Amino acid sequence: MRSIRLVALLTLALVPAMVWAVGGKESSAAEPAQTVIRFTWFTDGPDKAAIEAVIADYMSANPNVTVELSIVPYAELNQLLATQASGGQAPDLARVTEPYRFFDYALDLTPYVSPGFADQFLKGSMMMVRAPSGALVGFPHDLTMNGPFINVSLFKKAGIPVPTGKVTWESLFEAASAVQKATGVPYAVAADRSGHRLDGIVQSYGASFFTPDGKALNLQSANTTGAFKYFVDLHKQGIMPLEIWAGGSGYVGGNQQFINGQLVMYISGNWQVAQFASTIGDKFEWAAIPNGFNAQSGGMPGGKFVMAFKGKTDPKEVGKFAEYLGSKAAVEKYASMAMFLPARNDLIASGVAYPVRTDVMNVFSAGLAMMPATAYSDNYHLKFGPVANVVRDRLTQAIADEISFDEAMTRMQREAEELMK
Amino acid sequence: MRMGIRRRTELAPYLFLLPNLVIFTLFIVIPTLANFYLGLFRTSPSAPPQFVGLENFRYIFTVDDLFKRSLSNLASFMVFDVMAIVVLSVLIGVLLNQSIRGRGFYRSAFFFPVMLSPVVIALVWGWILNNRFGLLNAMVSRIGLDPQPWLLKPDLARFWVVAVHVWATVGFFAIIILAGLQSIPASLYEAAEVDGSTTLQNFFYITLPLLAPSIMTVSLLSMIRAFEIFDHVYILTGGGPGTATMMVIQYIYRAAFELDQQGRASAASLVLFVILLVLALVQYRIGKQKEAL
Numbered sequence: 001m002r003s004i005r006l007v008a009l010l011t012l013a014l015v016p017a018m019v020w021a022v023g024g025k026e027s028s029a030a031e032p033a034q035t036v037i038r039f040t041w042f043t044d045g046p047d048k049a050a051i052e053a054v055i056a057d058y059m060s061a062n063p064n065v066t067v068e069l070s071i072v073p074y075a076e077l078n079q080l081l082a083t084q085a086s087g088g089q090a091p092d093l094a095r096v097t098e099p100y101r102f103f104d105y106a107l108d109l110t111p112y113v114s115p116g117f118a119d120q121f122l123k124g125s126m127m128m129v130r131a132p133s134g135a136l137v138g139f140p141h142d143l144t145m146n147g148p149f150i151n152v153s154l155f156k157k158a159g160i161p162v163p164t165g166k167v168t169w170e171s172l173f174e175a176a177s178a179v180q181k182a183t184g185v186p187y188a189v190a191a192d193r194s195g196h197r198l199d200g201i202v203q204s205y206g207a208s209f210f211t212p213d214g215k216a217l218n219l220q221s222a223n224t225t226g227a228f229k230y231f232v233d234l235h236k237q238g239i240m241p242l243e244i245w246a247g248g249s250g251y252v253g254g255n256q257q258f259i260n261g262q263l264v265m266y267i268s269g270n271w272q273v274a275q276f277a278s279t280i281g282d283k284f285e286w287a288a289i290p291n292g293f294n295a296q297s298g299g300m301p302g303g304k305f306v307m308a309f310k311g312k313t314d315p316k317e318v319g320k321f322a323e324y325l326g327s328k329a330a331v332e333k334y335a336s337m338a339m340f341l342p343a344r345n346d347l348i349a350s351g352v353a354y355p356v357r358t359d360v361m362n363v364f365s366a367g368l369a370m371m372p373a374t375a376y377s378d379n380y381h382l383k384f385g386p387v388a389n390v391v392r393d394r395l396t397q398a399i400a401d402e403i404s405f406d407e408a409m410t411r412m413q414r415e416a417e418e419l420m421k
Numbered sequence: 422m423r424m425g426i427r428r429r430t431e432l433a434p435y436l437f438l439l440p441n442l443v444i445f446t447l448f449i450v451i452p453t454l455a456n457f458y459l460g461l462f463r464t465s466p467s468a469p470p471q472f473v474g475l476e477n478f479r480y481i482f483t484v485d486d487l488f489k490r491s492l493s494n495l496a497s498f499m500v501f502d503v504m505a506i507v508v509l510s511v512l513i514g515v516l517l518n519q520s521i522r523g524r525g526f527y528r529s530a531f532f533f534p535v536m537l538s539p540v541v542i543a544l545v546w547g548w549i550l551n552n553r554f555g556l557l558n559a560m561v562s563r564i565g566l567d568p569q570p571w572l573l574k575p576d577l578a579r580f581w582v583v584a585v586h587v588w589a590t591v592g593f594f595a596i597i598i599l600a601g602l603q604s605i606p607a608s609l610y611e612a613a614e615v616d617g618s619t620t621l622q623n624f625f626y627i628t629l630p631l632l633a634p635s636i637m638t639v640s641l642l643s644m645i646r647a648f649e650i651f652d653h654v655y656i657l658t659g660g661g662p663g664t665a666t667m668m669v670i671q672y673i674y675r676a677a678f679e680l681d682q683q684g685r686a687s688a689a690s691l692v693l694f695v696i697l698l699v700l701a702l703v704q705y706r707i708g709k710q711k712e713a714l
Contacts, residue, residue, distance in 0.1 A: 078466075079678075098466070100466065242573045243553075243573070246573055246661055246662040246663065247572060247658075247661060248658075248659035248661060249659025249660045249667075249675075250659065250679065252659070386679065386680040386681050386682075389675075389679045389680060390680065393675075396661065396662075396663055397663040400575065400661060400662035400663030400665070401663075402575065402664060402665065403663075411486060414484070419681075
């Protein structure tokens with residue numbers, strides 16, 4: 001009796017173990033191990049749906065991979081990533097604007113992507129994702145380009161022709177000013193309060209924030225100083241309103257004034273196109289025109305990068321997903337849906353069909369090819385962000401009549417030199 | 422046995438204090454020490470921190486005009502803000518202490534802005550003061566005067582920064598004054614009345630002297646709050662026009678997050694910490710003296 005009980009107990013104990021063993025074997029044969037890729041993203045608006053669609057395509061083609069997209073505000077992105085990375089909790093991939101901030105935590109994608117992967121993207125932009133060690137830490141995902149928008153309806157109402165071709169900034173601003181006077185709208189020209197947007201204007205005068213080799217500041221050169229002076233004078237003459245540059249701190253945009261039809265010319269960039277298309281609708285006619293052309297074309301590139309971080313996820317899977325995100329099909333779909341410019345050479349050459357305002361997007365695309373080399377060297381300089389903020393803040397002091405222009409230039413140089421150390 | 426109970430009784434208060442002490446150490450003491458340590462380094466996102474000793478302190482005190490500018494802006498803001506708060510809170514407190522109709526309503530009305538978020542207050546006032554589409558300029562135009570760029574001229578912007586902050590916070594201080602007023606014995610006024618004292622004499626010789634401790638509390642608290650000012654100003658003027666209303670906390674924010682100079686920002690925040698510490702100690706000493714009385 002006792003032995004029967006013992007056998008029964010042993011059998012009962014063994015049943016769950018056998019079920020687990022058999023079941024485990026069956027499930028491992030039927031479903032390969034699931035890989036989770038954590039992807040941090042900040043959104044400019046229309047790109048959220050676009051990146052979600054691109055990810056959905058990847059997950060349906062790769063059922064063993066789950067991509068967890070985490071959307072964070074841009075204002076908190078760098079701080080969040082720095083905190084996560086230093087704590088060993090970085091995501092596998094992230095959309096960033098300044099990859100150099102995270103080089104210490106980056107995954108070298110070289111062994112995990114195809115040999116020619118890096119050559120498919122714009123050379124200038126690729127500089128940003130090459131760590132000093134030579135490691136390939138990501139790729140340029142989407143590009144932006146600065147440029148002016150105009151309210152065509154106001155030009156028509158004023159009976160003033162829209163400037164076309166290679167036109168100086170002076171001519172553009174005179175035309176906008178004439179339209180403002182003729183139509184009675186409050187604003188002639190506004191540029192976003194941003195050193196980046198300012199650099200896009202002054203590039204046309206042969207000016208730049210840094211020397212082309214990036215080794216020194218170029219703020220005191222005659223071209224740069226002259227262009228800055230002209231920008232300050234535009235505010236003193238009332239061509240540019242004080243509200244944008246003197247009326248705030250950090251970034252201040254003029255998009256609301258443009259959307260409301262109160263602004264003749266708005267210097268911003270192609271990232272506004274989707275928003276303008278949906279918000280302005282049929283209220284008035286608007287377009288983009290080429291950047292001013294003085295000594296050369298103006299304009300500044302900008303862009304976002306997808307960057308890989310070291311982590312616990314299989315780097316082969318991370319590399320495979322990164323290569324997919326940078327593929328022609330994925331970039332084309334994303335750029336078209338989100339209204340961004342592609343950073344792939346083949347798509348820049350062939351163009352992208354956008355759902356709305358392809359004409360406007362083509363103006364920006366055409367501008368990419370005309371941008372001076374210093375626009376790239378400025379934008380991709382490691383110190384560009386802080387130096388651009390110093391330029392912005394010191395010129396604001398001159399615009400607000402707090403200090404003279406010469407004093408503003410002296411203080412700008414002193415503070416920027418400190419940042420270069 | 423009795424010794425054991427006594428020891429446990431002695432330990433009990435420390436055990437109750439322990440959770441708070443741990444949180445205070447983790448979130449106040451350690452970050453303060455770390456901040457001091459960071460203030461000794463030059464930081465950059467593209468290079469490892471470099472030890473520079475007291476260089477950041479030398480830079481902000483001797484080279485950087487914006488730190489001095491933000492300190493002087495803060496000092497002038499504080500003087501006008503505290504003066505206005507003290508005068509108005511006494512005035513409002515005295516008025517709210519009178520037997521008037523709708524006293525409860527007025528007390529609530531003056532306290533209401535205190536409950537609003539500084540962001541909401543700054544956004545609403547920003548709209549009121551907008552030079553092109555603002556309510557104030559619409560009213561000014563209606564009575565035949567020229568619209569003014571209220572937030573785009575340095576002196577006007579400074580005035581409005583103080584005015585909006587006073588409007589937002591004076592209700593809180595008026596309640597402190599009101600509490601002080603209600604603790605003054607009515608018998609003093611009755612005795613003065615018997616002696617033929619006027620209302621004005623009552624105010625200057627009874628109310629004001631006995632209100633002194635409350636006024637001192639209001640002064641110190643409003644001074645500390647003035648030193649911490651950030652959100653009202655940042656949203657209303659962004660520190661502008663130019664740097665006319667840039668305060669120390671905005672300087673710290675700019676250094677840390679716009680210029681990537683965390684070391685410099687830490688040095689500046691330590692200076693602010695020392696100033697606030699001195700003010701807090703003064704307040705503590707005065708509180709102790711009040712207790713002794």
